[in-house]
Structure formats: C-alpha cells, structure tokens
Amino acid sequence: MCQSAPPIPPISPSNPPAHVCGCGGHGASATPEVGRRVPASHEMAMPEVPFPSPRVLAVAGADGLRRLVRHHHGLLRQSAIGHLFAADDGEFAALVERIADYVVEVCGGPTLFTPAHGNICMRTRHFPFSITERGREIWLEKLFQAMEESDFPAELQEEYWAWMEPFTVRMINRRTSKAQPVHLPYALARARFSGMPRQ
C-alpha cells in the first residue's frame, strides 16, 4: 500500500474540511445561514487498523518488542509531548513496562496486560490525556526514530508502522483543526524521518 501512497495533505485552506460544519460561511463567499439546513456529517475519520501478524512476534520476539517500546518512550519523554507521561522516574518506568506488556500481548505473546488491567480499549484509556493531531505526529516520528535506532528487525518495520500509523489516529481526542489527521504511510515516513538529524 505504501508504494502508491498519496502525499501528506497540507493542513491549509487548500485542504478543504471533511465536513460542512454549518458554522457559517467559509471565506469571502459566505452563504447566509438563515433558514438553511446544514446536513449531518461526521467528525474525524478513523482508518482501518491492521493488527500485527504472528510474524512480528516470531521475528522480533517479546524481548525485541519490549526494547522497542522502551527506546521509543525514552525518546517521547524528551519530546514536546513528554508532559503526557509520568514525571516520576519509577512511575515512568512502570508505565513503559505496562505498555510493553500490552504490545507483546496484542502481538500474540504472553497475556500480561489484560489480567492486570482488564479491558484494553486504548482509546478509552487515553481519554484522561489531551491528545492532539500534532501529538500523534510527534509520537509517530519518535516511533520511526526508535525503530531505526534500536535493534528492531528492519524487515518488520513496515508492518509495525502499518499498525501504529492508523491505530494512533484513534488516540486523538483533542481536535484542533477540521482537517483529517495526517496519513503517513511507511514509505512517506521513511522519506521524511529516516536518518534525519535528531534534536
């Protein structure tokens, strides 16, 4: 799917909102609203999420997945969304291990997360934290960097990304734009992030 990936749509007036918002005119050619019926619509589109195949666990191993999660979250902690994570070192480390438990379980490994934490609906679990479209982009950028910097098998990167790229759309709960969240297929992410200078 990445070979025919469309370019990232710019978040600008040339990227028209996905819905008719019914909030008034858009620009100079405002349409009077009086007596108008603005049709029903939907907010954010949530693309299909392909969960990892058994190959991911078979090739990376549970320990390889855990190392990726740890490296990723070390980067996130230093990023512009670091405030979303526990400030205390011990709490942060425990959080990262819980996330690793989740990833390993979802990839078909030992069931460590669900017995301890119950329902694993991740959108619901993220509601207490204000997660914007931009926050998701930072999270993804740091994931790409972590995949490159850690020993995560190169042959798994595209499949792992193809899970997380749409999955993370479902974590967004604070909208700051009518534009749809950026679609960033693996080929485009590689072109954008691979080998880029790190702050």
Next chain:
Amino acid sequence: MCQSAPPIPPISPSNPPAHVCGCGGHGASATPEVGRRVPASHEMAMPEVPFPSPRVLAVAGADGLRRLVRHHHGLLRQSAIGHLFAADDGEFAALVERIADYVVEVCGGPTLFTPAHGNICMRTRHFPFSITERGREIWLEKLFQAMEESDFPAELQEEYWAWMEPFTVRMINRRTSKAQPVHLPYALARARFSGMPRQ
C-alpha cells in the same frame, strides 16, 4: 420531531460505543487482536443543523436576541464552564456583544459580525478552547434557563433550541467518551430543565 424523541442514552456500558475502536477487547470477552483488521470508522456524529427561519428575527427582534444572549452568558459565567470565557469584565462584555452580533446576523438581521471578524466558522473559532461533551450540556442547560427567565418569546423557544441543540455538537473538540454526544430534543429538555431549582 420532539414528540417521538427517544430517551437520552445513558453514558454507560449499556450504551455501546458507536465505533469498533480496534483498541482491544471490550470487557470479559476480549478478542485477540493478533492478525485482525479492525474496520474503518468515524468519530463523533454531527447531526443536521436547522438554522433559524426568518420568523425568529421577525418575532424576537434583534434586541430580543441580544437580551437572550446576554442573559445566557451571564449564567454561563457563573457555571462550571465559566473559565472558558474572558475573566475581565470589559472583555467579557465585549465578547458577549460579539456573540450577539453573530446570532443576529445568522438569524437574518444586520451584518455586524462578518465585516468585523471575517469567516464565521464557529467550530474553527472554538478550537483554542477545550470543549467537552459535558461542557456542551451545561451550555444548553443555561440556554434553556435563559429562555425561560428572559422575555424571549415562548413560541420561538422550540425552534431556537432545535438550532442550538445540534449546532453545539459541532463545538465539541475534546472527547472524553466513545459515546455519542447526548441528543436532547426540546420536549426532553423542557421535561428536564423547566422550572428546575437554580443553583
């Protein structure tokens, strides 16, 4: 439409999420995610918005609309969402007059808002403020109270409500639940709010 209004859906496990979130199992019967493709979906549904007919301006008059907006915002300022509005008295009063300008213009009265403030897309204008589902409910409750307490014509209340009830869904930008925003048709709002004790 209000005669056949369904009851307000409780925001509880008996109100199933409107989308398959692909975040894992939901409750005890969790489905393993490995290798699964979770279908595309949408976030918040935004219902049709019927903008006011010319009758609203004709009967209430621009001054009647302005009085309603002022009374409503006086109540909002004292409410649990008062922090969303300017704290300074002068700034608050100026804000309320701008909102009144918008309402009067949208209802077909003098064009006071657009020339001064341009594009009147209200969803976009609200993005800087974190507006939850509960914040919208408080806003609507105070609107009902304002319609009852001010001299707003009783014969217009249902039409005005039928505009604002779905319109305000489009102001929600901070989701805290997978449940759809509460649908509160006029008959139900009257049963719930009319003559209720005021804090």
